[in-house]
Amino acid sequence: MAFVKFGFLVGNEVFHTALFDEDHPVAEKWIAALRSGVQLVDTAEYSKIRKGYFYNNGNFFGPEDESMSNPLSKTTPNYDETIVFAGVIDNEVIGLMSIVASETEPELYEMIKAGMLSDPTYAEVDEEVSAGWVFENGVFINPEG
Amino acid sequence: MFGSIAIFGSKGMVRVPSITGSLASTANSLIQGAGLKAVNSGTVDTNDSNLNGKVASQNPAANTLVNYETNVSYSLYNYVAPPPTCTPQWIFSYYGAWSDWSTCSGGTQSRSRAVYGYYQYSDCSTSGTQQYDTQTESQSCTPPAPCGGTVGQSCVISYSCATVGCSFCCPDFCYKSGTINSSCVCANPVGSYFC
Numbered sequence: 001m002a003f004v005k006f007g008f009l010v011g012n013e014v015f016h017t018a019l020f021d022e023d024h025p026v027a028e029k030w031i032a033a034l035r036s037g038v039q040l041v042d043t044a045e046y047s048k049i050r051k052g053y054f055y056n057n058g059n060f061f062g063p064e065d066e067s068m069s070n071p072l073s074k075t076t077p078n079y080d081e082t083i084v085f086a087g088v089i090d091n092e093v094i095g096l097m098s099i100v101a102s103e104t105e106p107e108l109y110e111m112i113k114a115g116m117l118s119d120p121t122y123a124e125v126d127e128e129v130s131a132g133w134v135f136e137n138g139v140f141i142n143p144e145g
Numbered sequence: 146m147f148g149s150i151a152i153f154g155s156k157g158m159v160r161v162p163s164i165t166g167s168l169a170s171t172a173n174s175l176i177q178g179a180g181l182k183a184v185n186s187g188t189v190d191t192n193d194s195n196l197n198g199k200v201a202s203q204n205p206a207a208n209t210l211v212n213y214e215t216n217v218s219y220s221l222y223n224y225v226a227p228p229p230t231c232t233p234q235w236i237f238s239y240y241g242a243w244s245d246w247s248t249c250s251g252g253t254q255s256r257s258r259a260v261y262g263y264y265q266y267s268d269c270s271t272s273g274t275q276q277y278d279t280q281t282e283s284q285s286c287t288p289p290a291p292c293g294g295t296v297g298q299s300c301v302i303s304y305s306c307a308t309v310g311c312s313f314c315c316p317d318f319c320y321k322s323g324t325i326n327s328s329c330v331c332a333n334p335v336g337s338y339f340c
Contacts, residue, residue: 003299003322018337019322021301026320030339051317051340084313096313096340103336112335127299 004031007125008115012135015115017125018097029095030087034122039088040097042117044077049086053093060086060093083113161217163207164200169221172200180213188223197224231269235277238262249286257281297324300331304338314340 002022007014020027030038043049046060049072054061059071068091083099099116101109111131125133129140159179164172169185176183189201203219205211241259248254260278263271301322306315317340323333 016335016337018339019299019301020320020339021299021322024301024303024320026303026318026339027301027322030320048313050313050315082313098313098338100336100338105334108335 003127005125005127005129006034006122007129007133007140008120008122009135010115010118010120014125014129014131014133014135014140015120016112017130019127026095030097033087033089033094035124036089038094040085040116040120040122041088042077043084043086043096044079045074046072047075049084049093049096051093051095053086054091055086055088055093056091079113083109083116085116157213158210159213159215161203161205161207161209161211161215164203164217164219165207167200168198169200169219172203172219176217181211182214182216184216184218185221186218187220189220190225191222192225192227193222194224196222198222229269230267231265233267234265235262236265236271238274240280241276246284246286252285253283254286255281255283295325296327299323300325302331306340311338311340314338 004020004022004027006018006020008016008018018030020031022028022031039055041055041060043060049060050063052063053072054063054065054068056068059068061068061071079101081101083101085097086093087095087097099109099112104112108131123135125140132144133140133142135141159181161181162175162179164175167175173183186204191197191201199222200219201222203217205215205217211217238261241261243258244256246254246256257279259276260280261274261276262278263274264277265271299322301320304311304319304321306312306318308319311319319338319340321331321333321336321338323331326332
């Protein structure tokens with residue numbers, strides 16, 4: 001297995017990382033998507049967003065609505081159980097990433113939720129990079145030395 | 146008729162002087178001064194340097210009445226340095242190479258190396274160099290995961306969309322990465338899924 005890692009940042013600080021196995025089809029897709037600048041969109045205002053849906057200008061559309069003329073209805077966002085972000089390339093949802101609250105340490109969940117809702121950026125990083133590292137002068141460094 | 150009077154020695158009897166502990170020159174003077182003849186009969190070894198050259202014994206004994214010009218023999222102390230003494234012990238020379246670390250068991254592993262040196266005897270002679278001890282050191286370790294993977298090794302799991310947390314992926318399956326823990330579980334403190 002060969003792994004590729006991406007870090008998610010708010011400002012210059014990594015708050016979350018995701019490790020992808022190049023040999024896994026889902027991971028392979030996400031590696032390509034992240035390297036292509038996939039847009040990560042929060043789906044919390046929607047009851048159900050799946051791969052194949054469409055997104056444009058702040059609205060999601062059903063999988064049959066290629067013309068994106070009928071935006072799906074929105075609900076009150078709820079992050080109590082999950083954080084789900086859609087990966088959007090060329091207005092199409094190519095996949096989903098989620099953080100499950102019940103499987104995540106509470107402090108980590110809050111930190112990741114806050115980061116994901118703060119218009120984060122992401123970058124490919126070395127495998128040793130983890131949450132807390134900072135991007136300075138073109139490199140990721142561990143502030144703890 | 147008067148009998149003849151035999152006179153033994155023209156100068157009579159003298160007492161042998163005490164010369165034990167005196168230097169040879171002093172002893173000779175005392176003996177000769179008493180009208181006797183000094184005879185050095187040899188030496189007696191001693192480890193006491195203070196006695197070197199002094200009279201160890203005399204014959205006849207001091208104060209003995211003897212005829213004039215009797216021989217008084219004496220022996221002198223001869224200092225001989227005491228034989229060297231050393232503490233019997235092993236003297237370190239060098240270490241052998243460390244062995245490989247043992248298999249991690251109970252959170253601990255160890256390795257050892259030979260210790261070489263020579264033995265010093267009480268008379269300061271020594272033996273040839275040989276192994277006389279073994280040095281061992283231990284360290285904490287992480288036992289291999291029972292499944293054969295390496296604890297801390299990255300791992301991935303595919304979950305069906307029926308798995309809790311993966312329903313958003315249906316009909317596809319979820320992807321989750323983590324690291325192998327000591328229970329052989331691909332674990333991740335973050336329940337992070339992709340599909």
